Amino acid sequence: MLTSFLAAIVATVPAAGPVSKYVDPMIGTSATGHTFPAAVLPHGMVQLGPDTGFSGWDHASGYRNDDGVIHGFSHMHLSGTGGSDFGDVLVAPTVGDVQLGLGDPNKPGTGYSSKFEKKDEVARAGYYAVFLQNPQVEVQLTTTPRVGIHRYTFPATDKANLTFDITSQIGGQERTFSSARWISPPVMVYPPTISSLWEKQKRPVPYPYSTLTPPSTPGKTSRS
Numbered sequence: 001m002l003t004s005f006l007a008a009i010v011a012t013v014p015a016a017g018p019v020s021k022y023v024d025p026m027i028g029t030s031a032t033g034h035t036f037p038a039a040v041l042p043h044g045m046v047q048l049g050p051d052t053g054f055s056g057w058d059h060a061s062g063y064r065n066d067d068g069v070i071h072g073f074s075h076m077h078l079s080g081t082g083g084s085d086f087g088d089v090l091v092a093p094t095v096g097d098v099q100l101g102l103g104d105p106n107k108p109g110t111g112y113s114s115k116f117e118k119k120d121e122v123a124r125a126g127y128y129a130v131f132l133q134n135p136q137v138e139v140q141l142t143t144t145p146r147v148g149i150h151r152y153t154f155p156a157t158d159k160a161n162l163t164f165d166i167t168s169q170i171g172g173q174e175r176t177f178s179s180a181r182w183i184s185p186p187v188m189v190y191p192p193t194i195s196s197l198w199e200k201q202k203r204p205v206p207y208p209y210s211t212l213t214p215p216s217t218p219g220k221t222s223r224s
Helices: 002-012
Strands: 049-051 072-074 090-095 121-124 127-132 137-143 148-153 160-165 175-177 181-184 187-189 209-211
Touching (some): 049 127
Antiparallel strands (some): 127 137
């Protein structure tokens, strides 16, 4: 009797699955929850995700769930603090002429910001994806503990671009130092970036570099 009872219990216990399936990165992204849906691993140094706004207390994390515009995808974010910082090394895909500013998302071709729809957005543990309407580009992001991995699927074009904005700053204040240089395509390195925002003396200093596949050629640059 005991044996059959135990067997019945074992038979009704479901197989253990990954607990990550219970993670919803969108929790807290509405109103002033100040969280973000970026791809990030536990204790990871990279929080790679979308930036929908840079200034004001509403965008302390760089993202609000009710926004309909994405400016780009940066590699560091603060979650739930109510204080603004990070937004390091923003990357934005464009098609056509190279764009060096945010522009007007209502006027495609004026900048690298783009409209998107919530139905085209996917966020789960360690993964973020979205379809950008203006350039018609599918974006997929994931991370390792120290690396952000981007995949951009462009429409058929001979003018597919990636803009790297190393001056990007959540909080709207200027960085005191930002620069970048190509070593040899496809590798680009950035010296440390120093922020003028809160906790600037305790802020972790990233030493990022980028590798592009397939190899790409440098385009326009701006000192502003």
